[in-house]
Amino acid sequence: MNLNINGQxxxxxxxxxxxEDLLLNLNIKKLDRVAVEINKExxxxxxxxxxAVCSNDCIEIVSFVGGG
Amino acid sequence: xxxxNKISEDExxxxxxxxxxxxxxxxxxxxxxxxxxxxxxGSVVAENLARAGVGKLIVADFDRVEPSNxxxxxxxxxxxxMLKVAALTENIKKFNPFTExxxxxxxxxxxxxxxxxxxxxxxxxxxxxxxxxxxxxxxIRKYAPDMYVAAVSGIAGINSGSEILIxxxxxxxxIIGDMKSDSEKGEGLFATRVGIAASMQAHLILRLILGxxx
Numbered sequence: 198m199n200l201n202i203n204g205q206x207x208x209x210x211x212x213x214x215x216x217e218d219l220l221l222n223l224n225i226k227k228l229d230r231v232a233v234e235i236n237k238e239x240x241x242x243x244x245x246x247x248x249a250v251c252s253n254d255c256i257e258i259v260s261f262v263g264g265g
Numbered sequence: 266x267x268x269x270n271k272i273s274e275d276e277x278x279x280x281x282x283x284x285x286x287x288x289x290x291x292x293x294x295x296x297x298x299x300x301x302x303x304x305x306x307g308s309v310v311a312e313n314l315a316r317a318g319v320g321k322l323i324v325a326d327f328d329r330v331e332p333s334n335x336x337x338x339x340x341x342x343x344x345x346x347m348l349k350v351a352a353l354t355e356n357i358k359k360f361n362p363f364t365e366x367x368x369x370x371x372x373x374x375x376x377x378x379x380x381x382x383x384x385x386x387x388x389x390x391x392x393x394x395x396x397x398x399x400x401x402x403x404x405i406r407k408y409a410p411d412m413y414v415a416a417v418s419g420i421a422g423i424n425s426g427s428e429i430l431i432x433x434x435x436x437x438x439x440i441i442g443d444m445k446s447d448s449e450k451g452e453g454l455f456a457t458r459v460g461i462a463a464s465m466q467a468h469l470i471l472r473l474i475l476g477x478x479x
């Protein structure tokens with residue numbers, strides 16, 4: 198399955214079904230520190246594990262760090 | 266030297282903005298900007314936007330001024346213990362009596378943030394913790410998708426200020442910072458680097474209000 202992540206096309210295993218699977222595969226462990234848009238629609242943290250990712254999705258992931 | 270006590274507020278406003286193009290100041294005067302957090306970023310963003318004559322600022326922060334804030338946040342010793350939103354209003358009113366300041370001294374949550382910043386054209390995300398930033402940006406993008414959001418990530422430490430960049434993430438979402446310097450990793454926060462990001466954030470907001478895109 199090919200996904201466009203932050204403008205780069207990458208290939209992923211078909212075992213990745215949900216957004217949570219994808220984030221863990223990308224080694225993003227602190228899921229409450231990211232904002233994610235799939236095909237320009239924001240996905241809330243509460244539904245990361247229920248949101249399917251599909252081949253050719255455009256996914257923007259912002260991993261926030263602290264300081265303000 | 267003009268005697269400030271002998272001129273009207275309108276006359277002062279005209280003098281105050283005399284180094285900015287009039288047509289741009291008129292547009293800025295009609296704008297409303299939301300500022301989520303009044304710390305190192307928010308205190309600088311609010312001051313910059315008030316200096317540019319933005320008409321209305323809605324500033325939300327539940328915190329009070331502490332000594333550890335004063336290395337970078339634009340408050341004074343005499344303001345220790347004050348609500349940051351009140352201290353910020355006090356500071357801005359000393360040079361700009363005409364910007365309308367709305368103080369919200371509540372903790373920002375996913376359920377109140379859209380209501381707090383209703384009717385803003387642009388929102389500056391100036392929160393401290395990564396989790397709060399992610400929650401805030403996700404909530405505003407989801408429930409108020411027509412608002413521009415200028416968020417910040419990666420301003421800690423003493424690395425070069427020139428690593429701080431503006432990235433356009435989607436139609437209405439911008440992220441300012443180096444995307445990696447985390448204040449929780451012991452690099453600390455300096456007025457200079459935080460201030461660079463805050464000034465870039467405020468400048469981006471002026472540009473968005475004026476119809477320019479980064």
